[in-house]
Structure formats: C-alpha cells, structure tokens
Amino acid sequence: MAGGKTVLAGGNTKSWKLLLGLRIFAFMATLAAAIVMALNKETKTLVVATIGTVPIKATLTAKFQHTPAFVFFVIANVMASFHNLLMIALQIFSPKLEHKGLHVLSIAILDMLNATLVSAAANAAVFVAELGKNGNKHAKWNKVCDRFATYCDHGAGALIAAFAGVILMILVSGVSISRLLFNSNKFSTTKAPATATDVP
Amino acid sequence: MVKLTQRLGGLVLRFAAFCAALGAVIAMITSRERSSFFVLSLVAKYSDLAAFKYFVIANAIVSVYSFLVLFLPKESLLWKFVVVLDLIVTMLLTSSLSAAVAVAQVGKRGNANAGWLPICGQVPRFCDQITGALIAGLVALVLYVFLLIVSIHHVVDPFLLRKS
Numbered sequence: 001m002a003g004g005k006t007v008l009a010g011g012n013t014k015s016w017k018l019l020l021g022l023r024i025f026a027f028m029a030t031l032a033a034a035i036v037m038a039l040n041k042e043t044k045t046l047v048v049a050t051i052g053t054v055p056i057k058a059t060l061t062a063k064f065q066h067t068p069a070f071v072f073f074v075i076a077n078v079m080a081s082f083h084n085l086l087m088i089a090l091q092i093f094s095p096k097l098e099h100k101g102l103h104v105l106s107i108a109i110l111d112m113l114n115a116t117l118v119s120a121a122a123n124a125a126v127f128v129a130e131l132g133k134n135g136n137k138h139a140k141w142n143k144v145c146d147r148f149a150t151y152c153d154h155g156a157g158a159l160i161a162a163f164a165g166v167i168l169m170i171l172v173s174g175v176s177i178s179r180l181l182f183n184s185n186k187f188s189t190t191k192a193p194a195t196a197t198d199v200p
Numbered sequence: 201m202v203k204l205t206q207r208l209g210g211l212v213l214r215f216a217a218f219c220a221a222l223g224a225v226i227a228m229i230t231s232r233e234r235s236s237f238f239v240l241s242l243v244a245k246y247s248d249l250a251a252f253k254y255f256v257i258a259n260a261i262v263s264v265y266s267f268l269v270l271f272l273p274k275e276s277l278l279w280k281f282v283v284v285l286d287l288i289v290t291m292l293l294t295s296s297l298s299a300a301v302a303v304a305q306v307g308k309r310g311n312a313n314a315g316w317l318p319i320c321g322q323v324p325r326f327c328d329q330i331t332g333a334l335i336a337g338l339v340a341l342v343l344y345v346f347l348l349i350v351s352i353h354h355v356v357d358p359f360l361l362r363k364s
Contacts, residue, residue: 060313062313066311066313066314067311068302068305069302069305072298072302105352105356108352109349112287112290112348115287115291116290116291116294117294119291119294119295120294120295120297120298121298122295123295123296123298123299124295124298124299124301124302125302126299127250127251127254127299127302127303128302128303128306130250131249131303131306132314136248136249138242138244138248138249139248139249139307139316139319140317141306141314141316141317142314142315142316144314170287170288170291173287174284177283177284177287177352180352180356181280181355181356
C-alpha cells in the first residue's frame with residue numbers, strides 16, 4: 001500500500017462503535033439533567049406569621065433561576081449535550097474524514113473541555129443543594145427542603161443524571177485520547193502496516 | 201533544542217501550578233475570623249462550609265501530585281499515565297473551584313428567595329482571604345489546562361500535525 005493514508009475510523013471498528021454508544025448515552029444523560037432542572041418549579045402557600053389569631057399566608061415559589069449555581073448547571077448541561085449531538089452527527093455522517101491528525105486532536109481536546117465543564121456544573125449544584133437540604137447553622141441559613149419537597153426531589157434527580165453524564169463524558173474523553181494516541185502511533189511509523197486497521 | 205525548551209516549559213508550568221495550588225490551600229486554611237455581634241460572637245472558619253473543605257482537600261491533592269510529577273524522568277513510560285491523571289486532576293480542580301465559588305457567592309450576596317442573609321458584612325477579612333484562595337485556585341486551573349495540552353504533546357509524537 002503506497003502512502004500512509006490509513007483510515008483510522010472506518011464505520012466498523014470497535015472503538016468507533018464504542019465511542020458512538022458512549023456519546024449517545026452521555027447526550028441523553030446531560031440533556032435529561034438540563035431539562036429536569038429547567039422545568040423545576042414549585043409553588044406553595046405557606047403561613048409566614050401569625051398576628052393574634054389571624055395567620056398571614058404568602059405564596060412562595062421555588063424556581064431554579066433563584067440560584068445562580070442551578071442556572072450555570074442548566075447552561076453547562078445544555079452546552080455539553082449540544083457538543084455531544086454535534087460529535088454524534090459528525091461521526092455518523094462523515095466516518096472517513098477522521099484520519100487527519102489535527103481533526104482527532106481537536107475532538108479529543110473538546111471532549112476533555114466538555115467533561116470538565118459538566119463536572120464543574122454538577123459539583124457546584126450539588127454543594128449548593130446540600131446547603132438547601134441541610135442548612136448551615138454557623139451562617140444561620142435555614143434549610144429549604146422541608147417545605148419544598150418536590151422541588152428538592154426533582155433537583156436530586158437532575159443531579160444524579162448530571163453525575164451519570166460526568167462519568168460518561170470521562171469515558172468518552174478516555175476513548176478519544178486513546179484514538180488520538182493510536183492515530184499518532186500509526187503516523188509516526190515509517191512503514192504503512194499491511195494488515196487492516198483495528199484499534200486494540 | 202526545541203525539545204529542551206518544551207521540557208523546560210512543562211517543568212516551569214508544573215512548578216507554577218504546584219505553587220498556586222499550595223497557595224490556595226494555605227490561604228484558605230489560615231482564614232479565620234472572630235466577629236462579635238452584640239453579645240454573640242461568631243467565628244468564621246473555612247471548615248464551616250463543606251464546599252470549602254472539598255476545595256482544600258482537592259487542591260492539597262493537586263499540589264502533592266504536581267510535586268511528584270516534577271521529578272518524573274523524561275523517558276519514563278509513565279507519561280501516558282500522566283495524561284490521564286492530568287485530566288482527572290483538572291476535573292478535580294474545576295469541580296472544587298466551581299463548588300467553592302458557588303457557595304462563596306451565596307455567602308457574599310445571600311439568597312433573598314431562601315431567606316439567607318449574606319455573612320460577608322460581618323467578617324470582611326475572612327471573605328477577602330477566601331477570595332484570594334479562590335483566585336489562586338483559578339490560576340492553578342488555567343495552568344493545568346495548559347499542562348494537559350503539554351503532556352498530550354509529550355506523549356503523542358511531535359509530528360502529529362504533519363499531514364501524511
């Protein structure tokens with residue numbers, strides 16, 4: 001075979017299928033986390049004070065927009081799921097373009113950046129949610145979850161989906177890095193391998 | 201010659217990241233302030249908030265790791281492992297920094313909808329030191345993003361960008 005143009009990602013190599021499967025799951029997880037948190041809202045009428053014998057009621061709403069950490073959570077998960085969608089489309093519709101070095105490198109770097117983004121968003125949201133669930137007696141912050149139980153439950157579901165997304169994004173980054181290393185090893189050898197390319 | 205400057209650049213970056221992470225840990229640990237509020241006395245420590253404890257632990261792990269990797273010889277086979285570990289460490293840094301910033305933002309502005317009052321008005325020096333620690337954590341994070349690219353470049357052949 002003349003030249004060194006071996007196609008790294010034909011449609012049928014094992015790493016291609018693994019990467020596609022992982023990306024689909026990561027896309028679903030981050031999208032689910034974003035949607036559940038974005039639709040998280042609870043309205044309740046509570047008795048705030050009692051003057052004499054007349055209870056004063058107020059209608060309070062718990063929305064995700066009240067907390068900047070949750071806003072960041074929704075935005076970051078939307079960005080990560082959009083990235084995954086783009087990569088899935090790229091992988092399905094152009095499997096033959098991936099042998100250029102810079103292409104594989106940029107995919108690996110983008111995967112790593114999005115993995116860190118999702119991990120940052122999930123962690124910020126989980127620590128603020130812990131403050132809402134347990135309160136903090138040193139700072140005299142009361143807990144929120146005893147009154148807005150449904151809001152807290154939905155938020156917990158979104159957080160679990162986001163952490164599943166974090167683990168899946170780490171796996172996706174790992175597979176992308178290994179494809180990058182494999183791709184570079186192929187190009188650094190002077191002889192083109194005679195056998196078919198299949199990722200170990 | 202090019203390889204020598206690359207290696208030196210990588211070492212300098214890693215040493216700077218080590219210093220930044222260590223500075224963040226020290227700044228946060230030594231932040232402690234007592235404020236008297238009429239007869240009540242409020243002591244603000246970093247360990248009152250779980251996110252700050254996580255920040256201290258994560259940055260301590262990062263600084264120990266950076267110190268150990270400084271001594272890794274150039275031709276060792278562990279550099280492939282260092283790429284994965286650098287990714288994990290970068291994720292640790294981003295998650296700890298973003299959790300600490302989220303909680304510190306609640307402490308500074310409060311949350312009117314949840315009825316949480318800001319505490320920075322009562323302990324201003326504590327708040328300033330926490331801010332300094334978070335800035336050091338941010339510097340460590342930026343340095344580690346560059347270090348991730350450097351260690352990938354170390355493992356992958358420098359001729360990656362040559363089109364075959």
